[in-house]
Amino acid sequence: MTLDWSPVWISLKTAALATLIAFFLGAIAARTMFKYRGKAKGLIDGIFTAPLVLPPTVVGFFLLLLLGKYGPIGRLLRAFDVTIIFTWYAAVIAATVVAFPLMYKTALGAFQQIDTTLLSSARTLGATEWQVFWKVLLPLARPGLIAGVLLAFARALGEFGATLMLAGSIPGRTQTIPIAIFFAAESGDMAEAMLWVSVMLGLSLTIVVAVNYWSDRRPEKRIRKRAKEGHLSLVDESLLPWDHPVTPLTWEYSRTNVLPNPIELIVDIQKQLPGIKINVSFSTNQLPLGLLGGSGAGKSFILRCIAGLETPDQGCIILNGRVLFDSRRGINVPIRDRRVGFLFQNYALFPHLTVAQNIAFGLPKGLSSVAIRQRVEKQLIAIQLQGLGDRYPQELSGGQQQRVALARALASEPDILLLDEPFSALDTYLRDQLEKLLRLSLTHFPGATLFVSHNLEEAYRICPNLLILDEGQIIAQGPKQEIFDYPHDFRVAQLTGCKNFSRTLVASENEITALDWGCTLKIYEPIPPHLAHLGIRAHQLTFPDIDGIKDGYSDNIFPCWLTSQSETQHRTTLYLKLNSAPTSPFDYHLQAEVFKDKWNELKEHPQPWRIQLHPLRLMLLQNSSGSISLEYKPSHSSRMTRDDRSNQHPS
């Protein structure tokens, strides 16, 4: 008797079609659930996953109830003279339903693994939600999706219970291999059953191997190949002769509505977050504005609100007259239409796209392919990566990646550049190079710039204006020189790097007793009514025996003893006690910072040395809270902080 091979064909086409349908439904369901934050999340997820945990016969029973002669869908279809039950379509439906949860779950898991900064980055580069899904989410989730397809196919191929209940076992029409195995074994024909089992094994293995081979054709494979052929050497930029002049990044605006003059960003927003209320109101022009503040002060959050990645509870954001957000008028412009260039700390380059493709991603839509090539090439030259356009981000060093990210952000022709600690992941050398490139590029950038950094010196060099944030509130804003020289507020002085503070007692009209320094100081400026602290920056303490008397003012000179000292390569921090010798390594009043040559000179002098707290350098500080700060714990045996020990912020 000749064997009927139809179960092979039926199984293959059923599993293939069911996998295809399950792939699209599963991916779309996963994407929807990935974004969905509603209360019904758990319930919907449970419904989507149910066919995975229920016995196939139960799934088959439910499908029969729905699609059967008297089921709601079955009756509806009968009106059009269509019957599903006991047809091949029923086998496809049964296989799709049981394969769907595997596709859905693996796709959702794969989406959740993706760095959300990449999605935010795509949105700020003008991508629509569909483009984000198609061009970023799906390709990045590719390994997970392939695993999902494999699992779904295997499940569909092996489906038995639900298929039998819904499609029956009609030879040549609905009989799949698993059903053929069952009936062969039941009728005692073990040879035929074994044959089908072997076919099943062969099919499954072939498909798994083929999919694995195909799925390995990814950037990683190309990178490995290039490395093997010797075309790829990861560039250690610290070994490169970076003495060639840094050229600024240039960009052309293809939009007809060129940026207005003057540039103006107005931000007035409030947002209640768990544990902190963001409440800021400021405006800025074309000069870069630096946002400084402690960790968790709300700096990044403000940038994210401007970009549209977060939504304030109330307020408005207006950029060059364009209302991006207005709670009262119900305006909330989508991220892609805000025209912001966002530079993230971790570069956020798309790992599945080459350097050239990354830059092209940000280019305005509608450019011809020649124009795209030209613009990308121009940017590559500007960031000195010409010839490396076909590399993947993983094949570049950190500094090169951030240069690509900067070029990509600028290529999108933004009205505003938002830089969120863009150099913090780089070493000192690369940081310096990138900073140079940024500073030069910003002088040509026609829009507004906000720059978040923890590095005071970097912010000072890049930004003419500063905004100081504390716990979600602005405590100072203005030209950098003014903020550093006249902070007026204890927290502002602290956040701008001042390390010497003392509580105060007003002794007379022009004298203040510094309680924590144990001395009384002459003051030349009027004493403010709510004075809380005196402050003086570490580098502004002088030693009259070496520095001489500055400007003829000889007030506030005291004997001092060295308690301890710590060194960086160029500077030395001296911990000093005024008026008497220290009794322990933590017994000091002031920190002074001096260059090495001065330290070498100073240490030759016998102690006590003489130190001057120059009246013009003393800062008369109020408390932003209106009360004595609880965070500052001054004492005669002041503690050495972690910052002090590492000497990271000389000031």
Ligand SMILES: Nc1ncnc2c1ncn2[C@@H]1O[C@H](COP(=O)(O)OP(=O)(O)OP(=O)(O)O)[C@@H](O)[C@H]1O
């Ligand atoms: N979407 C959000 N939902 C809830 N809380 C948030 C959200 N975004 C930020 N926060 C919280 O708001 C506070 C400010 O966060 P933000 O990232 O803006 O601080 P930051 O000043 O940039 O700090 P850092 O310098 O450490 O990056 C933090 O406490 C943070 O946990």
